[in-house]
Amino acid sequence: MTRAVSRLWTLIPLAVLAALVGLFAISSLRRQPDISPDALVGRPLPGITLPTLVGGEAVPLRSAVEGPTLVNVFASWCTPCEVEHPELVKLSQSGVRVVGLAYKDDPAKTTAFLNRLSDPFATVLVDREGRAGIELGITGVPETYLVDGAGVVRAKHAGPLTPEHAGTLLAQARSLP
């Protein structure tokens, strides 16, 4: 009897080990090893000044924020940006302020891109050299930042917005003051 019980005890570490192996196997097979840096979340937007696409006057990025605002980094040469474009249109139609940041793009091409697809942006700022991109910590385009009325970044999405992502961002934006 006692011998049976103690044998059971010796099996417990093995069982735990097997469970861990299973867990790690499952989780690491599903995990995307790439890291999407989001160091800016929880911190204020960088204090950078950029020219607007229309007019060209220099404007602080922070002043483009009015209430909960989505800042979308895009470029005309980036096809995933075209893929996510309908979601941005829907977001702006549902009343969220969406600001565009044209990353390393020729303003003439940006304008043509927006004329062809429609322009969901309240305003578009031009980051020709990609410095604002580095200030924001982007790894590519498109990326979308949710900024609250006080200018603090609340969420970030890297890659094209799917309807699910857009819905999440919309819900988050509505929950902000």
Next chain:
Amino acid sequence: MSALCPVSCGDGASAAEMSPGFKLGARGGRGVALALLAAASCLAAAPAPSPAPTPAPAEAPASAPAQEARARALFKEIRCVVCQNESIDSSQAEIAEDLRRVVREQVAAGRSDGEVRAFLVARYGEFVMFRPAFSPGNAALWLTPFLVVLGGLALVVGRERGVAPVAPLNAEEAERLRTLNETEPFNRNVT
């Protein structure tokens, strides 16, 4: 990460690997389609890697050799945020080029290595450094396993010491053992 246009990771094959795939794929057919489309489009976009209108005089090294050497040493420590297993020293990605330029500028402006690192960590998080800082959180992460092992050893040693020594047999018990051995000698375990 997901279906970003990775601003090209050297060659087309690695750009395809970088892009979308598994995470989106797990969400069903639509995600897969979107991911594939994005991957294909990134490849399509790749041949035009230089959207910048006036390509800056490409990669001018810092004028002072000492500054260039410091900048190069920093490049080796900094992860390319697109090709995440490469340093910006070896990466061909455009964003790595941008980061090299920023590092060179800051070095030329007289910032210390620590300040340059802090600048990048503030924007990209600690993962941008190949060598993590010895912060309290990291110390806890790396040292806790050793503490657990030490704690276990202490527990084992403590137990060994805590076991009371076996009392010697008293006269009556000794006598009983002796008679048992004499009367039933073959019951002993002889292996």
